[in-house]
Amino acid sequence: xxxxxxxxxxxxxYFRFRSSLKNIVFPLPAEKMEATGEATKTSETxxxxxxxxxxxxxxxxxxxxxxxxxxxxxxxxxxxxxxxLLYGPPGTGKTSTVLAISKQIYxxxxxxxxxxxxxxxxxxxxxxxxxxxxxxxGTKPAGNYPFKMIILDEADAMTKDAQNSLRRIIERFxxxxxxxIICNYLSKIIPAIQSRCTRFRFSPLNKDQILxxxxxxxxxENLSLDPNGEKALLTLAEGxxxxxxxxxxxxxxxxxxxxxxxxxxxxxxxxxxxxxxxxADWLFNHDFMQxxxxxxxxxxxxGYALQDILTDLHLFVHRINMPSRLRINIIDKMAEIEExxxxxxxxxxxxxALVAAFQEVKD
Ligand SMILES: Nc1ncnc2c1ncn2[C@@H]1O[C@H](COP(=O)(O)OP(=O)(O)OP(=O)(O)O)[C@@H](O)[C@H]1O
Ligand SMILES: [Mg+2]
Numbered sequence: 001x002x003x004x005x006x007x008x009x010x011x012x013x014y015f016r017f018r019s020s021l022k023n024i025v026f027p028l029p030a031e032k033m034e035a036t037g038e039a040t041k042t043s044e045t046x047x048x049x050x051x052x053x054x055x056x057x058x059x060x061x062x063x064x065x066x067x068x069x070x071x072x073x074x075x076x077x078x079x080x081x082x083x084x085l086l087y088g089p090p091g092t093g094k095t096s097t098v099l100a101i102s103k104q105i106y107x108x109x110x111x112x113x114x115x116x117x118x119x120x121x122x123x124x125x126x127x128x129x130x131x132x133x134x135x136x137x138g139t140k141p142a143g144n145y146p147f148k149m150i151i152l153d154e155a156d157a158m159t160k161d162a163q164n165s166l167r168r169i170i171e172r173f174x175x176x177x178x179x180x181i182i183c184n185y186l187s188k189i190i191p192a193i194q195s196r197c198t199r200f201r202f203s204p205l206n207k208d209q210i211l212x213x214x215x216x217x218x219x220x221e222n223l224s225l226d227p228n229g230e231k232a233l234l235t236l237a238e239g240x241x242x243x244x245x246x247x248x249x250x251x252x253x254x255x256x257x258x259x260x261x262x263x264x265x266x267x268x269x270x271x272x273x274x275x276x277x278x279x280a281d282w283l284f285n286h287d288f289m290q291x292x293x294x295x296x297x298x299x300x301x302x303g304y305a306l307q308d309i310l311t312d313l314h315l316f317v318h319r320i321n322m323p324s325r326l327r328i329n330i331i332d333k334m335a336e337i338e339e340x341x342x343x344x345x346x347x348x349x350x351x352x353a354l355v356a357a358f359q360e361v362k363d
Contacts, residue, residue: 049245049246049249050217050221050245050246050248050249051242051245051246054213054217054245055096055099056093056096056100057100057103058100058103058104059072059073059097059100059101059104061100062093062096062097062100063093063205063209063210063212063213063241064092064093064202064205064206064209065092065093065097065200065202065203068097068200068202069097071200072084072097072101072200076101076104076105079146081101081105081147081178082178082197082198083170083174083178083179083180083181083196083197083198084098084178084179084180084181084197084198084200085181085182085183085186085189085193085194085197085198085199085200086098086180086181086182086183086199086200086202087182087183087184087185087186087189087199087200087201087202088184088201088202088203088204089184089202089203089204089239089240090184090240090242091205091237091239091240091241091242091243091244092202092203092204092205092239092240092241093202093205093241094182094202095153095182097202098151098153098180098182099151101149101180102114102115102149102151105145105149106145110142110143110145113142114141114142114145114148114149115148115149115150115151116132116133116136116148116149116150116151117151117153118132118133118150118151118152118153119152119153119154120153120154120157124152124157124158124162125159125161125162126159126161126162126165128162129162129165129166129169130165133150133166133169134169134173136148136150136177137150137169137172137173137176137177138173139176140176141176147175147176147177147178148176148177148178149177149178149179149180150177150178150179150180151180151182152166152179152180152181152182153182154182154183154184155181155182155183155189156183156184156185156188156189160190163189163190163192163193164190164192166179166193167190167192167193167196170193170196171196179196179197181193181197186199186201203239204238204239204240205239205240205241206239207234210234210237210239210241210244211230211234213241213244214230214233214244214248217245217248218248221252223248223252223259224258224259225248225258225259226258226259226260226261228260228261229251229258229259229260229261229263229264231261232261232264232265233247233248233259233264236264236265236268236270247264247267247268250267250268251263251264251267254266254267261273269303269304269305270304270308271302271304271308271309271312273312275298275302275304276309276312276313276316277316278294278298279294279295279298279309279313280313280316282294282295283295283313283354283355283358284320284358284362287359288355288356288359291355291358291359292351292352292355295309295351295355296348296351299347299351305347306341306347306350306351306354307338307341307342310334310337310338310341310354311338313334314331314334317330317331317334322361326361329360329361330357330358330361333353333354333357333360334354334357336353337350337353337354337357340353
């Protein structure tokens with residue numbers, strides 16, 4: 001019989017989000033807005049999702065990457081901003097940094113005439129690069145401004161041809177324009193562009209960086225978050241501040257009560273750690289039919305995705321004491337099941353395969 005580690009001693013879980021919460025729009029109900037704190041009172045912030053409402057407006061408001069921010073501040077103080085290439089995982093402040101830079105350089109009414117922002121939703125094929133960017137870059141900045149800015153957000157979605165056509169443009173208009181290129185994957189930016197820019201990597205935010213901001217938002221929105229809820233939020237967010245704010249807003253809209261571990265996991269539809277432990281127990285210690293029936297019923301009633309169960313279960317398999325040959329065998333089978341799920345196989349059949357894999361190891 002396999003003995004599962006006690007839940008209290010469970011190491012950090014690695015949870016994976018299958019769906020990004022990035023694009024969810026949260027309209028706030030009017031009565032909820034009235035009940036909330038000071039930050040919600042102004043009409044401008046009324047309908048804003050929290051990720052926008054709490055987007056840093058100044059460089060000092062960014063909660064991380066102090067070294068990057070101080071270097072950029074030095075560039076700005078000397079009017080010597082180079083072309084920038086900011087890269088790193090989602091929700092770490094890349095776009096916010098560039099928007100804050102533009103706000104720091106230009107007066108509010110003059111931003112639109114001096115900053116051209118193009119992201120993945122704009123057409124950025126080779127023709128746009130040639131026409132739109134060249135037209136914008138071709139005219140001098142007004143007044144005493146040293147240069148105009150072109151922000152190419154989500155640049156890893158640009159075609160290689162479009163990127164290639166940029167290399168000459170960047171050089172030709174350096175006198176009057178600075179390019180800020182933002183992406184998640186540096187490898188998708190051609191080396192010629194990389195070498196023309198000063199690169200900054202935005203790493204995932206750590207707990208100490210996220211927590212003060214999280215507490216500030218909770219205070220402004222009059223939310224109570226219990227310690228386990230906070231821990232769950234940090235685990236699920238994986239260093240992505242956008243996710244932290246989105247999950248928090250979802251939880252606050254779901255109920256007016258204290259936000260707990262259970263409410264956080266339930267809001268995002270992710271399996272609760274106690275449920276994953278229960279499933280591991282069934283898989284290791286029950287016969288095939290019993291383990292299958294129990295797991296299937298739990299998945300059905302809670303609406304969990306087998307993919308998420310598989311990801312979390314994988315950690316148990318690493319922690320449980322068993323001969324390494326068996327561990328290798330079961331991880332190999334789990335990897336196969338995951339692959340089949342990704343190509344669209346039936347959850348029910350793959351669940352049977354998962355239960356069977358554990359039975360085989362036990363035998
Ligand atoms: N370093 C940070 N400091 C404060 N807030 C942050 C930070 N990073 C992210 N946020 C919050 O998350 C939201 C999204 O951040 P931002 O758009 O800058 O992320 P990004 O790095 O550009 O992500 P993506 O790669 O997905 O575009 C912001 O509106 C802000 O509320
Ligand atoms: Mg961005």
